[in-house]
């Protein structure tokens with residue numbers, strides 16, 4: 001086995017009790033923020049090297065990253081991986097989770113939920129990423145009232161968003177709704193297990209754990225595959241976009257003011273990028289449109305819109321702009 005640097009032992013020899021204890025911590029806590037990991041890692045490393053006691057503050061991001069990498073090298077053959085994502089709801093705190101990497105993450109929910117409950121969760125995801133995620137308004141969240149309405153089984157004549165797929169239509173016909181009380185329980189479980197986030201404005205959106213576990217599922221389900229070379233006219237539909245800064249999915253953040261531009265940012269990633277530029281010189285890195293910083297992704301997109309319709313803060317020009325584009329949403 002090759003060594004990276006002279007002083008670093010090969011990854012395997014490096015896997016010791018400390019790594020096992022770190023993995024153990026993830027088995028009991030499915031999601032941990034970087035601030036929750038620090039004291040745990042300090043304890044583990046102190047127990048492992050009693051001669052060198054560590055305080056929480058001694059644990060650098062680099063120490064966490066190399067610990068995660070060493071554990072991942074060991075567990076990836078078992079289809080597990082420790083992934084990280086920013087918690088978009090709490091100032092983009094880095095959050096980690098132990099994730100099963102096999103493709104259909106929704107199937108894994110079957111240990112906790114019944115088939116009808118999983119069908120309900122899929123309806124919630126459709127509401128977030130299809131119904132509430134248009135070219136004009138990328139809300140990517142669902143209000144609690146709508147979430148409860150979705151407990152009812154879809155009408156038989158409703159086509160699944162996948163189109164005329166006979167299997168999907170057949171499956172949908174067999175789906176039974178769940179009661180509103182059951183829907184309430186499913187939602188509460190999703191929140192307590194770190195899959196959903198419920199905002200103080202009563203919107204449900206995806207929490208870091210869901211973003212980490214459903215990353216592939218979301219893109220496969222809601223994004224068209226890249227267009228073939230021979231039909232350049234038809235732009236593939238992209239509903240899930242990555243951050244221009246960190247390349248993770250954005251469901252809460254900012255978008256370019258040019259509706260045709262696919263640049264999206266997490267708030268903190270945008271701040272990092274634009275801070276070095278003079279306010280009036282800020283341009284989108286891709287289309288060079290003026291960067292206004294007030295075009296939102298997430299529930300703020302919905303709330304800004306509601307404000308403007310009741311004569312709130314949005315300018316008349318912006319409202320006219322919205323109206324003009326109304327007919328562009330099919």
Ligand SMILES: [Zn+2]
Nearest residue numbers: 243246266269
């Ligand atoms: Zn980002």
Ligand SMILES: [Zn+2]
Nearest residue numbers: 256261284287
């Ligand atoms: Zn742009």
